[in-house]
Amino acid sequence: MKNNLPIGIFDSGVGGLTVYRALHRRLPDERFLYLGDTARVPYGTKSLSTVERYGIENARFLSAQGIKMLVVACNTASALALPAIERAAGVPTVGVIESGARAAVEAAHAKIGVIATEATVRSGAYRRAIKKLAPQIKVIEQACPLFVSLAEEGYADSDAARLVAQDYLSGLRDEETETLVLGCTHYPVLRSVISEVVGEGVRLIDSGEAVATDVAAALAERGLQRAPAPQKGARPRQLCDDLDHFYVTDAAERFSRIAEMFLGRAPRRLEAVEVWGHDELNVRR
Secondary structure, three states: OHHHOOEEEEEOOOOOHHHHHHHHHHOOOOOEEEEEOOOOOOOOOOOHHHHHHHHHHHHHHHHHHOOOEEEEOOHHHHHHHHHHHHHHHOOOEEEHHHHHHHHHHHHOOOEEEEEEOHHHHHHOHHHHHHHHHOOOOEEEEEEOOHHHHHHHOOOOOOHHHHHHHHHHHHHHHHOOOOEEEEOOOOHHHHHHHHHHHHOOOOEEEEHHHHHHHHHHHHHHHHOOOOOOOOOOOOOOOOOOOOOOEEEEOOOHHHHHHHHHHHHOOOOOOEEEEEEEOOOEEEEOO
16 A cells, blocks of 8 residues: 555755654654765755756655655755656655745744755745745844764764854854754754754754654645554664665765764665666666
């Protein structure tokens, strides 16, 4: 049955693992397929046509495995190519930007801060999405490029991270923003440091958590929820267990190491794949 098919997730690299974690927590009965396009990261430096092509390839690969819904965990792909990706996938598709913007608007009245990569800030995607929902709200954006490296290299809770966060976020603190959107999938890894710098009174919006809420609603609306596992003697699902399958296009060992750092567990099922063209796939066994 279609209900038993997994949910597909793709990102340009490892950051989307925070979205996977949020989905897993919100929807513990669901199965997931994750594709990290680690051979072609970052997407933020690529042209619109290139990002669209990569997104289409990723969507078609996951669709070929059999999925009932697709989550585009990459902010750049969500901003630039979501309609084309959904057409290629042939299944309902959810991106991180609309979900994050909606959650921020629901939590704020006057000022929303957005921190993201330089490419996402330049695209203006979060600003447009927020203004579409609430034109009266002031949006303050700040690029925080070093946060990605700090997260991936294990310095998320270090003095270095605090110094960088203070430099990046002082303007947002001075603006007295009510809500702050973590507009990059890496940034939830630095959540405690970010909250410490901006103050406990600022609500942090994790786009992964917002996506999980929207995906749960979309599954319920379409009657696509997977049936719960029998409770008697059943163990709770764990992150990265045998029911979830992970694919990468390069650097599988690095991906596994960072996954263990982000999630507390390395993937049990991790496979390296090569994707080229729009329809061809070669899997390295």
